[in-house]
Amino acid sequence: MSGAGNENEGPSHRRSTRARKQREANPCEFLDEEEDAASAAGRPSSGASSSNASSNPSSETRLATPSTHRRRWHWYGKRNAAEFSSVDGTDKIIRTSRWGYNSGIVGYDCSGVFAKGEKELVAEQDAENVALEMTDFGSEVKLTQVPYHADLLPYYDYFAQGIQQHSDVESFSITNFHLPPSPWLGENVIPTLENSFTLTDLTLSNCSLSGEDLASLANFLQGNTTLCSLDLSRNDIESADTVKSIAKAVNAKSSSIVHVNLSYCALGSGDKGALDKLLASVKKCESLEIGHKSMDSEAVASIAKFVGKKNALTFFSLAGARLDKENKKTLEASFAKNKTIESLCLSSNGLALPGIFHNTKKSIKSMSKLTYLDLSFNSLPVQGAKALAKILEHADCSLETLILSNNHLTTKGANHILPALKENESLEELDLSGNWLNDAVAPAVVDLLQNNSTLLSLDLQGNKSLKNNAKEQRRWRGHGQGYETIRPAEDRGKAEIVKGALFDTTSLQTIANSNHTCAVHFSGRNERAETMRNINELDVAEGVKIRYKVVLALTEVNKDLYDPRSFNDVPLELMPYLITLVQQELGVAGYGCDILPKRKNKKDRSKSYWDYTTPGLAWYLRRKTICDPTLSCIFEVIMGWQSLPLLFVNGAGKLPKKVTKQAAKKKSRKRRRKFGEDDDSDDEPYIPKGARKTAKRVWDQETRRFVRIPAPVY
Numbered sequence: 218m219s220g221a222g223n224e225n226e227g228p229s230h231r232r233s234t235r236a237r238k239q240r241e242a243n244p245c246e247f248l249d250e251e252e253d254a255a256s257a258a259g260r261p262s263s264g265a266s267s268s269n270a271s272s273n274p275s276s277e278t279r280l281a282t283p284s285t286h287r288r289r290w291h292w293y294g295k296r297n298a299a300e301f302s303s304v305d306g307t308d309k310i311i312r313t314s315r316w317g318y319n320s321g322i323v324g325y326d327c328s329g330v331f332a333k334g335e336k337e338l339v340a341e342q343d344a345e346n347v348a349l350e351m352t353d354f355g356s357e358v359k360l361t362q363v364p365y366h367a368d369l370l371p372y373y374d375y376f377a378q379g380i381q382q383h384s385d386v387e388s389f390s391i392t393n394f395h396l397p398p399s400p401w402l403g404e405n406v407i408p409t410l411e412n413s414f415t416l417t418d419l420t421l422s423n424c425s426l427s428g429e430d431l432a433s434l435a436n437f438l439q440g441n442t443t444l445c446s447l448d449l450s451r452n453d454i455e456s457a458d459t460v461k462s463i464a465k466a467v468n469a470k471s472s473s474i475v476h477v478n479l480s481y482c483a484l485g486s487g488d489k490g491a492l493d494k495l496l497a498s499v500k501k502c503e504s505l506e507i508g509h510k511s512m513d514s515e516a517v518a519s520i521a522k523f524v525g526k527k528n529a530l531t532f533f534s535l536a537g538a539r540l541d542k543e544n545k546k547t548l549e550a551s552f553a554k555n556k557t558i559e560s561l562c563l564s565s566n567g568l569a570l571p572g573i574f575h576n577t578k579k580s581i582k583s584m585s586k587l588t589y590l591d592l593s594f595n596s597l598p599v600q601g602a603k604a605l606a607k608i609l610e611h612a613d614c615s616l617e618t619l620i621l622s623n624n625h626l627t628t629k630g631a632n633h634i635l636p637a638l639k640e641n642e643s644l645e646e647l648d649l650s651g652n653w654l655n656d657a658v659a660p661a662v663v664d665l666l667q668n669n670s671t672l673l674s675l676d677l678q679g680n681k682s683l684k685n686n687a688k689e690q691r692r693w694r695g696h697g698q699g700y701e702t703i704r705p706a707e708d709r710g711k712a713e714i715v716k717g718a719l720f721d722t723t724s725l726q727t728i729a730n731s732n733h734t735c736a737v738h739f740s741g742r743n744e745r746a747e748t749m750r751n752i753n754e755l756d757v758a759e760g761v762k763i764r765y766k767v768v769l770a771l772t773e774v775n776k777d778l779y780d781p782r783s784f785n786d787v788p789l790e791l792m793p794y795l796i797t798l799v800q801q802e803l804g805v806a807g808y809g810c811d812i813l814p815k816r817k818n819k820k821d822r823s824k825s826y827w828d829y830t831t832p833g834l835a836w837y838l839r840r841k842t843i844c845d846p847t848l849s850c851i852f853e854v855i856m857g858w859q860s861l862p863l864l865f866v867n868g869a870g871k872l873p874k875k876v877t878k879q880a881a882k883k884k885s886r887k888r889r890r891k892f893g894e895d896d897d898s899d900d901e902p903y904i905p906k907g908a909r910k911t912a913k914r915v916w917d918q919e920t921r922r923f924v925r926i927p928a929p930v931y
Contacts, residue, residue, distance in 0.1 A: 296323065296366070302395055303364035304425055310364055330354055334363035334394065338372040344383050345415075349376065350392040362423050365395040373397050377405035386413040390420035390448075402426070403433035416443055422478075423451035431459045438466035438474075446476040450506065457485035461494050468498035480506040480536045492516055496523045506534035506562070517544045524558070525551025534562035534591075540572075549573040553583045560589035568595040570624065571605045585613040591620040593648070602630030606637035615643050622676070623651035628658045635661040639668040648676040650738075655682035656710030659717070666718035666732040677714075678740040684709035685743055711739050711746060719749040720766060722775040733762045744814055745774075748803075751812045764798070765809055772802045 298307040310327050323331070330351075337349055354360050373396070380386075389410060396402055410416060426434070431454055438444070439462070447467070454460055467474050477499055484507075485491035496519065499505050507520060517538050524533060540548065545568075552558070552573060563572065570592055574580050584590075597605070608614065621634075631654055638644060654677065666672070677683060687707045691700040708716065714737060721727040736750040752765050771779050779799075803809035914923045 301364045301366050302398075302425070303360070304362060304395070304423070305360050305364070307364075309359050327358060327360065330358055330360055330363055331366075331369070334369070335372050338369075338376045342376075342380055342383070345385060346388045346390075347380055347383065347386055348388070348390045349394060350390060351394060352392070362393040362395050362425070365397060365425075370397055373401065374405070377401075377409075380406075380409050383409070384412055385415050386410070387415050388418040388420075389413075389416060390418070390422075391424055392420060392422045394423075395425045396430070399427045399429035400433070402430040407433050407437050410437060411440075414443060416441070418446045418448075419444055420446075420448040421452065422448055426452045428456050428459065431456070432462070435459055435462035435466060438463065438472075439469065441466075442471045443473060445473050446478075447474050448476075448478040450478045450480045450482060453483045454479075455483060455486050457488040457491040460485040460488070460491040464491075464495040464498040467495075467502070475502050476504040477502055478504075478506040480508055480534060482507075483509050483511050487511065487513065487516065489515060489519065492519060496520065500526075500528045503529055504532040505530055506532075506536065508534070508536040508538040508565075510537045510539070510565075512538040514541055514544060517541075518547055521548040521551050523551075524548065525554040528555075528557070530555075530558055532560040532562075532589075533558050534564070535566065536562060536564040537566075539567045545573055549580075553579055555583075556586070559586060561587055562589075562591035563595070564591055565594040568592070570595055570597040570601040570621075571608065572601075574605070574608060576604050576607045581608060581611055581613060584608060585611075585615055588615055588617045590616055590618070593620050593622040593624065595624050597621060597624035597626045597630055599627065599630045599633070602626065602633045606633045609634065609641060609644075610637040614641065617643055618646040618648075619644060620646075620648040621652070622648045622679075626652035626654065628653070628655050631658050632661050635665045638672070639665055641669065642671050644672060646674040646676075647672060649680070650676045650740075651679035653682065654680040654710075656684060656713070658683070659710040659713040662714050662737075663717035666714075666735055666737075670732070670734055672735045674736050674738070676738045678738050680740075683711060683739075685711040685739075685741065711743055715743075715746050715749060719753070720745065720770075720774070722770045722778065725767060725770075725778060728766050728770055729763050731766070733759050733766075747814055748812060755812075765803065765812060768798065768801050768809070769803050771799070 296311070298311045301307045301310050303310065310323060333353075334351060337351060342348070351363050386409070410419070421434070426449075431452075434449075438447070449463075454463070466472060467477060479495075484495065512520075517535075517540060520535060520538075521544055524530070535548075540563075552561075566572075572592065572595065574584055609616070609619075626634075626649065631649065631652075635658075638647070662675070662677075666675075686709050687704070689702060689706040690704040692703050693699075694701045716722070718732050719735075719737065721731050733753055736754045737746065738750065739746050748769070749766075752762050755762060801808050804813045908929065910928055912925055912927045914925055916922075917924045
């Protein structure tokens with residue numbers, strides 16, 4: 218039957234099959250055909266090829282929609298896992314069949330990553346800020362960078378040809394993209410950087426740079442005099458000579474580099490000499506980020522001693538390197554000697570917090586200099602939480618940002634830290650995401666937000682035991698008996714925090730007394746919490762935020778608050794503002810559209826329903842519409858206002874105008890005529906009743922014209 222089916226296939230099917238195969242072989246040829254057809258039709262093209270971009274790099278060309286490329290990666294052709302290059306491994310890219318063998322087809326989620334990568338590569342770049350970044354890989358994709366495949370090379374070439382025309386680049390960034398093999402970077406990107414004399418920021422993070430790429434980059438750095446910030450994080454710099462070359466470029470007299478980021482970089486394969494030379498070259502730098510899991514105790518000790526020496530560092534980060542007991546003591550002593558560091562990051566160091574900080578005068582004095590502290594991805598037991606709480610409640614604490622995410626912090630530990638921040642007046646951001654907090658932490662959070670007005674951000678995302686609410690549970694009792702409620706619906710931790718601290722709708726006064734400054738971040742879909750976060754993040758007066766919350770409460774949350782008797786004491790001057798308030802609703806007529814989630818924006822207040830009570834009408838005539846409910850609200854406010862009768866004290870209608878004595882004029886009385894007087898100017902001529910008083914026109918038959926007859930005289 219398959220042979221018969223092939224005989225019946227028409228020429229159109231063969232053409233589509235041929236086009237599909239060409240699309241698999243070279244997608245850019247398919248895009249060239251689209252561009253030629255678009256130019257012939259006189260419309261902008263939807264595709265772009267490497268050859269066309271090279272012939273005319275300034276032309277505005279674009280790729281097809283990402284969905285087309287997603288299908289091309291997911292359905293068209295089979296690929297071997299060895300064809301891909303990625304730091305995450307290739308086993309996550311190719312889909313595995315149900316029987317366990319390699320199917321050769323790219324997974325559907327990973328195909329979306331390739332489609333997004335292609336879209337970023339062909340996007341139009343700014344002349345001053347070139348950015349090729351990929352941050353959103355999706356929750357189900359276990360990738361940290363866009364893998365490289367030979368089919369992506371034309372798109373990389375198109376990106377390189379597009380930036381060659383920019384000569385005034387100030388910031389250049391490539392993040393989370395596996396770049397093509399050498400010498401692509403040295404031939405396509407480095408010349409563009411050399412021709413730019415205004416470059417200040419350079420970022421090549423998580424790009425899987427090879428030894429040849431790093432060598433060409435080091436040569437470029439040695440001749441550059443304008444660069445201020447260098448970010449090579451998450452790239453393995455295995456060659457010790459390359460590390461020394463970078464150190465020489467940073468330490469050069471003509472160098473302007475003051476920010477160096479080499480975090481999560483394996484430097485020189487453990488060569489201590491290369492590390493010492495690098496540390497000596499960054500003494501004049503203001504910011505240094507360094508660390509890798511492969512660093513041994515000796516390398517960490519060298520870094521810890523460098524912190525205690527004279528340098529210009531204001532920001533220091535040691536991420537990924539494990540700290541043993543000796544290194545902790547060395548780092549604690551070095552940090553106590555340092556007088557310039559204001560921001561400190563000790564992430565993924567295997568510390569049992571508070572780590573190098575203790576409740577001593579020396580430790581508190583050294584910590585009083587800090588405004589930023591990141592202790593994420595460590596461990597914070599209850600005892601450590603108690604010690605950290607005593608440091609935070611000290612009067613000399615000047616922290617503005619504290620990050621304690623992914624520290625296995627329990628509710629017991631949080632109940633020691635949160636009360637210590639009630640009277641803190643410096644902390645603005647607190648990150649407790651990714652910990653082990655549950656619903657029992659809600660009272661402590663509510664108490665903190667009710668007593669602290671300086672905290673601007675509180676992150677509670679990733680705490681899986683912190684729930685929103687519990688749904689009602691019912692059980693079927695039998696036919697004719699209906700359902701029986703086993704457990705009623707109740708609010709859990711997230712809802713308690715929102716209702717207790719951010720949006721207490723018990724009364725209008727409790728709404729005004731709620732917290733209007735802190736933006737609380739929760740994970741998952743919580744529309745009420747999202748709305749409160751958007752309101753508190755507004756850079757407006759506090760009264761405007763309260764107005765938004767009052768309108769939301771009156772229209773959606775607690776309509777029982779709408780009691781006309783509560784408006785009895787409203788003065789006459791405030792009545793127009795009250796009438797304006799009761800007819801507003803978030804998401805309607807452009808009011809508060811930026812506050813509500815996009816899925817909650819409303820276009821019209823009118824509601825429609827099906828009227829099944831009216832017999833004899835067709836279904837399309839039974840639909841009724843409830844008009845705008847704000848008219849009834851205005852009527853109730855006005856009728857329930859006790860001061861309303863004062864408007865009608867003087868009766869209905871307009872008040873009479875007062876007439877002054879000067880304006881009043883007395884009418885002159887007629888003089889009576891005396892007997893014997895003939896001439897009387899006041900006498901009026903006598904006119905009989907029904908007599909004609911005006912002239913008239915009459916048609917004359919003899920003259921054949923109109924004749925005017927004057928009025929009679931009596």
